[in-house]
Amino acid sequence: MTIAVFDSGMGGLTVLHALQDRLPSRDxxxxxxxxRLPYGTKSTDTVHQYARRAAAFLMPFSPSALVIACNTASAAALDLLKEEFSALPVFGVIGPGARAAAxxxxxxxxxxxxxxxxxxxxPEAIRAIHPGASVTQIPCPLFVALAEAGWTDGPETEAVIRRTLLxxxxxxxFSGTVLLGCTHFPVLRAAIQNVCGPDAVLVDSAQSLADDVCGRLAEDRGSGKIRFFVTDNPDRFFSIAPRFIGREIASEDTELCRI
Amino acid sequence: MTIAVFDSGMGGLTVLHALQDRLPSRDxxxxxxxxRLPYGTKSTDTVHQYARRAAAFLMPFSPSALVIACNTASAAALDLLKEEFSALPVFGVIGPGARAAAxxxxxxxxxxxxxxxxxxxxPEAIRAIHPGASVTQIPCPLFVALAEAGWTDGPETEAVIRRTLLxxxxxxxFSGTVLLGCTHFPVLRAAIQNVCGPDAVLVDSAQSLADDVCGRLAEDRGSGKIRFFVTDNPDRFFSIAPRFIGREIASEDTELCRI
Structure with a gap:
């Protein structure tokens, strides 16, 4: 009863973390x-191609569900993967994140x-729930680099966040709802909250997605084991992963693969 | 008498710009x-593979020289490409940059x-010239994002540069020589100079490489035409390119390709 999760890199570990909190005995x-990371600057066609390869790589593990942890891949390729892999439930982060925001x-x-x-x-998913919702989107090209560099707080990080929002x-x-629409952004949560002020309510698509998966799949008595695969540079993965999953990842649990 | 230039993305346009200044009639x-950008977080094996594909794509244009504009690809793959494409001169940015710094x-x-x-x-190339040279290297994971976002100056940019150096x-x-060892960094030159102070001498591997190419290849009476190919997202390329090459790039000069 394995749950398969894929992401452009390490950001999706925030989703895995949220899933494990709720379904700890699953594999x-x-x-x-x-x-190929990041996906966030690539075209839809290219993200389609990458997502398709990633999903195909995971099928031999006979997963009981497929989770697209990456927001960019969810936005671009959820419908495509649902169609291609119709035998199992396929989850993306956009729907759950939009519901939480709405x-x-x-x-x-x-x-x-x-x-x-x-x-x-x-915006489309939010307006499907609340047609009159007032929505602003901001691309945050520096936030991924901040999160991966481990600059999760400090005046420089807040200065970058402030300028991006302004x-x-x-x-x-800002008073209202702030949707953290990239798996990297939860590690910047405290800094974003500081910049937005105490009246901003931050919601995290990782948490909403995990609630969603949990509502569809029951806990089982698996071993709670995780296997990690990366397509490049496992050393960089090990060094950055703890920021996203809150613990060290053992090198013997991680394999380099080509997809 | 075409000169072939490749890069992980748009940063190499600073090299192309420097080449065109010196050899404007070349094609x-x-x-x-x-x-696949950025290369700067990928492993050596992966950069080898990408560099090889890029060079192979360019060979049908019968170039009279191949220029690896990307510092990461030059560091990883110059020797490999020199060996594989021994019929033509292959230039990388490391040697010229190291000579300028030394x-x-x-x-x-x-x-x-x-x-x-x-x-x-x-450091290896610099110490081959000056065995006793005192060298510090600093990885600057946020600078590429700053350059691509167009945040070439301002207090936030200087704050990020300051924290990175500290x-x-x-x-x-800082008084001494600062080597801009990534093709993205020349667009941050003024901000880096401000942070380092007036006694820092900034050198740019793009300029040094262009001097090097110019010393080996004569000017000819070509049309001065440039053809651009990108492997993804030409719209993003058009919007970011002017920061690196100092002018607009026409969409009719640019083709999407798969390598």
């Missing part, structure tokens, strides 16, 4: 496409990668 | 591997990507 297989009050601010913003997937037309402090 | 073909006085500070730093290519153990102001 997991996680694929990080570190040879349940809040006031203006909704979506922070995401360039590609996720360009896709328009979040250039996106947001007045600070 | 150029430029390949930006935007489907000709200065005082301590040498190398700012580069994670992969270029990990390769040790710059975390790398550099005392500010």
């Amino acid at each position: 997991y297989v996680y694929l990080g496409d570190t040879a 349940s809040g009050d006031g203006h909704i601010l979506i922070l995401a990668t360039e590609s996720t913003v360009a896709s328009g997937a979040y 250039e996106g037309g947001i007045s600070l402090p | 150029y073909v430029y390949l930006g591997d935007t489907a 000709s200065g006085d005082g301590h040498i500070l190398i700012l580069a990507t994670e992969s270029t730093v990990a390769s040790g290519a710059y 975390e790398g153990g550099i005392s500010l102001p």
Whole structure:
């Protein structure tokens, strides 16, 4: 009863972490496409191709569900993968994140990668729930680099966040809902909250997705084991992963693969 | 008499710009591997594979020289490509950059990507010229994102540069030579100079490489035409390119290709 999770790299570990919190006895297989990261600056066609390869790689593990942890890949390729792999439930982060955002009050601010913003997937999903919702999206090209560099707080990080929001037309402090629409962004949560002020309510698509998966799949008595695969540079994966999953990842649990 | 130039994306346009300044009548073909960028976080094996594919793509244009504009690819794959494509001169940015840095006085500070730093290519090339040279390398994972976002100046950019240098153990102001060891970094030149102070001498491997190519290849009476190829997302290429090449790139000069 393995749950297969894929991501462009390490950001999806925040989703895996949220899943494990709720379904700790499940087995997991996680694929990080570190040879091609980031997806957030790539075109829809290219993300389609990468997502398809990632999903095909995971099928031999006979997963009982496939989770697209990456927001960019969810925005671009969820429908495609649902169609191609119709024998199992396929989850993406956009729907659950949009539901969490739409349940809040006031203006909704979506922070995401360039590609996720360009896709328009979040505003569309939010307006399908609340047609009159007031939504602003801001591409945050520096946030992934901040998260991967481990600059999760400090004045420089807050300065970058502040400038990004101001250039996106947001007045600070911000009161309303802030959707963290990229798996890297939860590690910047405290800094984003500081910049937005105490009246901003931050929601995290990783948590919403995990709630969603948990509602569809029961816990079972598996071993709780996780196998990690990366398409490149396992050493970089090991060094950065703890920021996203909150613990060390053992090198014997991780294999380099080509997809 | 075409000169073939390849890069992981748009940073190499700074090299193309420097080449065109010196050899304006040459024809150029430029390949930006935007489907796989950045190279700076990828492993040596993966960069080998990408560089080989990029070079193979360019061979049908019968170039009279091949220029590896990307520092990461030059550090990882110059020897490999020289061997595989021994019929034509193959240029990388490491040697010329190291010569420019070694000709200065005082301590040498190398700012580069994670992969270029990990390769040790710059310190090795500098110490081959000046065995006793005092060299510090600092990986600058946020600088590429700053350059691509167009945040070439301002307090946030200087704050990021300052923190990067301080975390790398550099005392500010810095007096000595600063090698801009990534093709993205020349667009941050003014901000880096401000942070380092007036006694820092910035050298740019793009300029040194162009001098080197110019010394080996004569000007000819070509049309001065450039053809651009990108492996993904031409729209993003058009929007970011002017920062690196100082002018607009026409969409009719650019083709999407698969390598």
